[in-house]
Amino acid sequence: MSGAFRGPGAGSTPAENDEEEEVGAEVSPLVVDAVGRALQRHFQAIAEMPLPDRLLVLLAELEARERTS
Amino acid sequence: MTDDGGAPKRPAQTKEFRESLIREMKDLRAFAVSLSGSFHQADDLLQETLLKAWSNSGSFIPGTNMRAWLVTILRNTYYSQYRKRGREVPDTDGIYSSRLATPPNQESSVDMSDFQNALLKLAPEHRDVLLMVGASGLSYEEAAEICGVAVGTIKSRLNRARGRLADLLGIKDASDLGIGSVSEAVVRAHSSG
Structure with missing residues (x-):
């Protein structure tokens, strides 16, 4: 593991050891597919919402600071 | 400086x-x-x-x-x-x-209440792996790197997350429902409530 994605604040997160985890019963491909599509619909519905104003304001402030520094 | x-x-x-x-x-x-x-x-x-x-x-x-x-x-x-x-x-x-x-x-x-509620019933380390790989499109390797675990652990968490989510949403195996019924079950589970 090279740590390429270790961003700032990288640290311990729950169950970060390679403990032996039960794999559980194999989920059938059709169920995997159905769950996957439901998940993507849920995710896309949120991703399609406009960003809230406070984030747009923050982005604009950061951009402005960049230009003046 | x-x-x-x-x-x-x-x-x-x-x-x-x-x-x-x-x-x-x-x-x-x-x-x-x-x-x-x-x-x-x-x-x-x-x-x-x-x-x-x-x-x-x-x-x-x-x-x-x-x-x-x-x-x-x-x-x-x-x-x-x-x-x-x-x-x-x-x-x-x-x-x-x-x-x-x-x-x-x-x-x-x-209408995210049913699906989101099901997601929140997953263990956090299962939910985040499912979101990383299943929704954000990260690779097993990237998810393993981020979680600091082996790729095999990512795969087992993913499997458990999917199985539990299917149970919570009432998605059954297609063997006794037919292929069409699987997606109908998802639609019902996702849109009811």
Whole structure:
């Protein structure tokens, strides 16, 4: 593991050891597919919402600071 | 001029860095909402992630996946808050109050209570792996890197997350329902309530 994605604040997160985890019963491909599509619909519905104003304001402030520094 | 004059070290960002960061914001928000179950908490997380990413742009390695880098920051921020709050039940009220405050045209396109509630019943380390691989499109290897576990552990968490989610949503194996019924079951599970 090279740590390429270790961003700032990288640290311990729950169950970060390679403990032996039960794999559980194999989920059938059709169920995997159905769950996957439901998940993507849920995710896309949120991703399609406009960003809230406070984030747009923050982005604009950061951009402005960049230009003046 | 030294780097440690009080302010954090912050090399100037390239235009590419800023543009990719902005491009990732909406998907990252979907990740944060799905992980936390609350629009309010998600937006706090997103704000903190944006500030950290901006001031630590030097730690992003160009050519690597920015989404994976941002998910790493957001996830670490989430878990450090989660630990501080003593592993209490996530604040799911936020999702309903946010929905109430959402314009009607937006609300009609997303009825997330059933699906989000099912997501929140998963163990956090299963939910986040499912979101990373199943929704954000990160690879097994990237998810393994982010979680600090082996690829095999990612695969087993993913399998368990999918199985549990299917149970919670009432998605049955197609062997006794027929292929058409599987997607109908999903639609019912996703849109009822």
